[in-house]
Amino acid sequence: MRILLVEDDSLLGDGVQAGLTQAGFIVDWVRDGRAAQLALETESYSLAVLDLGLPRVSGMEVLKHLRQRNTTTPVLILTARDTVSDRVMGLDAGGDDYLVKPFDLAELIARIRALLRRSAGRASSLIKYSDVTLDPASHVVTNNGAVVDLSPKEFSTLHILLQNCGRVLTRDQLEQHLYGWNEEIESNAVEVHIHHLRKKLGTDLIRTVRGVGYVARK
Numbered sequence: 001m002r003i004l005l006v007e008d009d010s011l012l013g014d015g016v017q018a019g020l021t022q023a024g025f026i027v028d029w030v031r032d033g034r035a036a037q038l039a040l041e042t043e044s045y046s047l048a049v050l051d052l053g054l055p056r057v058s059g060m061e062v063l064k065h066l067r068q069r070n071t072t073t074p075v076l077i078l079t080a081r082d083t084v085s086d087r088v089m090g091l092d093a094g095g096d097d098y099l100v101k102p103f104d105l106a107e108l109i110a111r112i113r114a115l116l117r118r119s120a121g122r123a124s125s126l127i128k129y130s131d132v133t134l135d136p137a138s139h140v141v142t143n144n145g146a147v148v149d150l151s152p153k154e155f156s157t158l159h160i161l162l163q164n165c166g167r168v169l170t171r172d173q174l175e176q177h178l179y180g181w182n183e184e185i186e187s188n189a190v191e192v193h194i195h196h197l198r199k200k201l202g203t204d205l206i207r208t209v210r211g212v213g214y215v216a217r218k
Contacts, residue, residue, distance in 0.1 A: 001046040002026040002177050006036040019105045024139050026180045033057025044176035052079040067094035074115040120163045127162045148200050157193040161216040170213035
């Protein structure tokens with residue numbers, strides 16, 4: 001899953017980016033509100049982590065602009081503003097969760113997983129499809145109860161497809177979720193990930209819609 005981190009504090013941003021990356025997320029990091037607006041307008045993100053006290057354009061303005069465009073990307077506000085009125089204002093402006101600095105990284109990651117689960121309409125933390133079970137928290141995939149060894153990109157590809165079960169995703173859409181700004185993308189990268197998943201999990205799991213993309217069968 002690809003996340004936009006909007007944080008102007010270099011030390012904090014570096015730590016959060018490293019922690020989220022270690023947890024399996026693809027993280028693009030920007031340091032001001034205008035850059036955040038441009039990123040949200042041009043890229044596809046599963047979630048944004050947004051500071052409020054930003055240079056150029058405030059985090060609150062970024063959030064309001066995002067919601068005025070009817071964009072439903074979940075937003076977790078991460079800020080030092082800790083009054084009740086600040087929290088109410090942030091949530092009423094379109095924030096989906098609010099976490100006050102200083103914070104525990106494990107809690108931030110757990111809140112991100114909860115928001116992603118909620119945005120996908122799932123009650124359970126586990127994603128189950130036929131004999132395949134995917135656990136986003138532990139990054140473990142099982143097939144008929146047996147653990148299947150997947151690379152990080154294979155896991156992310158499967159996660160995206162299962163979370164959008166029944167919906168055809170194009171190669172471009174998959175690439176948007178799988179790769180950040182600093183990663184090189186081979187021309188056949190998505191096809192390679194799909195090929196490996198079929199070898200490890202069976203050919204019936206993912207269907208190719210010719211000329212369109214890929215879909216996890218319902």
